[in-house]
Amino acid sequence: MMAEIEETLKNADRGTTSTNLSSVSNFDAALTADITSISQIDAVASILEIVCRTAGMGFAAVARVTRDRWVACAVRDEIAFGLLPGGELDVKTTICDEIRDSGRAGIIDHVAQDEHFRDHHTPRMYGLQSYISMPIILPNGAFFGTLCAIDPRPARLNRPEIIGMFKNFAQLIAFHLDAQARAAKQDAALLDAQEAAKLREQFVTILAHDLRNPLASIDAGVNVILRRKPDEKTRSIGEQIHKSARRMAALIDDILDFARGRLAAGSCLSVIPTRRFSII
């Protein structure tokens, strides 16, 4: 029996060209990310173990199923089925393909006695007699893949407690995947915000520095005029320009002190943003 399974697996593998997950296409990168996501859910190993024990199945997996790919993300293999995480089956040889299209669970207690599946290519190809596959539907309604189990012997799977267990675990996995995706999105948004705040502060610092030069020129120009013994009116205008220039220089110093203080403090984003804007 095992030899048969191995043989059919080899045949199945022959149909697929890419089991190498470091392959360059974006699609493969997305699949690799999906496998990583599943591997980061600690509960998955326990789920697969419980599924195998409770349902009496020898092989269980969380699979990512797309229109044309079937990739094992996590695997529990007690029957030397031979599939490892990242391993791929030709999706057309699997029943998961049909699960994907229907969005409903697929359950076979005993292939030999099942009218529909007796002559189906999948059980024959993989040498299995019992089969259960539960769709993993993400909260946004997208189909991720399946939580599935197989065994070369028949099993009593068509019971509410087994179906309920698979359904709950599939939901739990979907929930974890969604939470992970949202956490990653929030991390990215936070990084963007921190980067923007840092750039803004660098900009303010450079701007303040650059404002000093033309201001110094204005001040110097007034000096030159006042030294040339101007009439009283011109002198008074010059003094006023001096005063304004000094006031502006003080404001620039304030901005620089403030920016330096914030940069030195490590660009903490949420402390007192309103004060910064009021100074600018």
Place this chain on the structure above:
Amino acid sequence: MEKQRRPVVLVVEDEPLMLMDAVDLVTEAGFEAIGTKNADEAIRILESRADIRIVFTDVNMPGSMDGIKLAHAVRHRWPPIEIIVTSGLTLANVEELLPERGVFFPKPYTPAQVASALHRLAA
């Protein structure tokens, strides 16, 4: 009796108003000031006349050299000439950037600062 000639100071500053102001300060301090707006022109003037006693230069300027490079070029080609460097930027370890006997003071500078530095170096 012939009146003693005033020492000549070459002022290098790219901002026209700053240059006028600096030339005024140098003149008021009792020196003859020659103003120029970049280091390349400064080098040409140094090559054309032998009476320059002090170079007083800004740091940030357009052209092939900034004030620091100019200071080194002067120290290398005209060793007796004294050098004053000034800048509005806060430069870390500025003394290490300057050639031997180079003097630095930050902008804005006061007339008294300029006068005392010039007199000390010309002495």
